Amino acid sequence: MRMAELSEESGVPVATIRYYLREGLVPAGEHTSPNQARYNAGHVRRLKLVRALLEVGGLSITEVRRVVQAIASEAPTLDILDVAHTSLITSKAEGSEEDRAWALSVLEQTAERVGWVLVPDDKSTQALIGLLCTFRTIGHDAMLGDLERYARLAAQMAELDLAALRTPTTPESIVERAIVGTVLGDALFSALRRLAQQNEAKRLYGAE
Amino acid sequence: MRMAELSEESGVPVATIRYYLREGLVPAGEHTSPNQARYNAGHVRRLKLVRALLEVGGLSITEVRRVVQAIASEAPTLDILDVAHTSLITSKAEGSEEDRAWALSVLEQTAERVGWVLVPDDKSTQALIGLLCTFRTIGHDAMLGDLERYARLAAQMAELDLAALRTPTTPESIVERAIVGTVLGDALFSALRRLAQQNEAKRLYGAE
Missing domain, CATH: 1.10.1660.10 (Multidrug-efflux Transporter Regulator; Chain: A; Domain 2)
Known part of the structure; x- marks a missing residue:
């Protein structure tokens, strides 16, 4: 055409x-x-x-280019998934040295309990450290008390995410689906979480 | 000072x-x-x-203003939580009439199974309808096969989210925490999901 x-x-x-x-x-x-x-x-x-x-995903032109290059590349699955998952992480070096040491130890404990391997220099670990420091900076680190439970839910979700990728399909689309699942999947899950929160709030406070 | x-x-x-x-x-x-x-x-x-x-949350000045006004308001808890949860949803009227009807019926079935009340005109329902239409437009609606399982994880998470809000604290901060939990909580969970995906990918493909 x-x-x-x-x-x-x-x-x-x-x-x-x-x-x-x-x-x-x-x-x-x-x-x-x-x-x-x-x-x-x-x-x-x-x-x-x-x-x-x-x-919908709110990516920048540069991020979309990186993602599209990952789709076109012919690297092994694990490497491509790694690009798909980490090319979308933006992390800034938030927090003082003391805060970052605290955040890393919180993460290490959580990872050990959940059974994850934590690579401290990894982009996703760095992103998490930055986020934990932000919670602490604004005085909301008490909210992290349930971090382990959230991590367990994330683990269950990652199983669903990866299982969806294994359904046989054209070779190109495993990467494309990884990216769609990551970018739009986050947006979708956030929207589901809002709906769930509304229902839970009604259940708890509806009779007030 | x-x-x-x-x-x-x-x-x-x-x-x-x-x-x-x-x-x-x-x-x-x-x-x-x-x-x-x-x-x-x-x-x-x-x-x-x-x-x-x-x-960190990536909100615009206008969105932050809306959120800050919600913090200052003295409405009943359920109303304030509603503002906190929905002021952050941006939804566009995506999709054709047929696509939207399909998305609504998918959501209705999911809500019924999970035990949620679905209000079709609600902002979070509209956001979900738009997202489902996007998945369909780009030919990835097969990924929605697990929607019910994701919804069940969202329900479990909403329980944690709301329980965290109930811890006794100053009256102002229940709203503030709802907002922090919503904005930063989404970013935190996305980062946890990335880490979980990496660990799951290594488990599945690491020996390739």
């Missing part, structure tokens, strides 16, 4: 598609003449994915 | 504090002269909270 049709099929304006092409978020079409290229169903799919990551 | 000290205590630059004051994110100080105001420990706490909501 030509550009005009690609735009209609995907619902993305032509100028936006050209921008995504320049930014490397969508692969180039097959050139049929110096000024004309042909696109296929793969381009339509990719455009919808890019839109979802930007608009 | 004066402005300079407030800045030092909170770690927030003076110009930024003035901006937050103008935007109504931080309550005004007590004026001791036309050009001078005095601030207290409450202002330090509030500044740290605002920073965390903006930087």
